[in-house]
Amino acid sequence: MPGFLNVPVITAVIALVIVRQCAPQRVSGDRRWWVLPGVLLVMALREPGLVDPRHQAQSVGVLGAEVAVGVITGAGWAWTTRLWPAEDGALWGKGTRATVCVRTGGLTLRAALYGLAAVRGIHQGVPALMTALAATPVVRGGVLAWRAAEIPQPCRAPAEATPPRPAWKDRV
Structure with a gap:
């Protein structure tokens, strides 16, 4: 894909993710x-x-x-997601305005870090991007799973004390 198309495509994907999470x-x-973040991380570590071999210490920094921004963004994303149990016992979640702010702030910080690295001559390749991106959903998933386990299941109606009536053909 030509380079000039990357920005609109990336912007559209980011907008789609933000709309879907809300x-x-x-x-x-x-x-x-x-699993998915784990696969992303394994793919990043294999490449x-x-x-950057010319700036190893700075590149690692x-x-x-x-990765720290990804961890903070994932935790913020999970903590700002509103969770509620439905009547059927299913758990539902929805991002809030604070979620959009956390995601936008994380993307802005990542762009700033990438720009700072580019200005200093540090090459951040695709494996570095994939590693940083894997941190966000794995932390979000872990925090959401922990939060979901803390939400009590809705009370179910107690069973009736009388046994159910048999079907009409069983009756005489």
């Missing part, structure tokens, strides 16, 4: 919330270019700062 979504009890 819509109510069912929070599944799936215990595999870490060369995680650290920028990578650490990007």
Whole structure:
């Protein structure tokens, strides 16, 4: 894809993610919330270019700062998500305005770190970006799973004391 198309495509993807996180979504009890970020991290660590060989110490520092921003953004994203149990026992979640602010702030900090690295001549490749991006959903998923476990299940109606009546053909 030509370079001039990258910015609109990235902007559209970011807008789609922000819009989707502000819509109510069912929070599944799936215990595999870490799989996709884990695959992303493994893919990043397998590729060369995680650290700039000409500026190793500075590159590791920028990578650490990007991962820290990802961790903070993921935690903020999870803590600002509103969770509630539905009548059927399912758990639902929805991002709030604070969620949008956290996500926007995280993206701004990442862009600033990338710009700072570029000004200093530090090359941040795709593996560094994938590593930093993997931190956000893994922390968000962990915090949401922890928060979901703390929410009590809605009270169910007690069973009736009388046994159910048999079907009509069982009666004489």
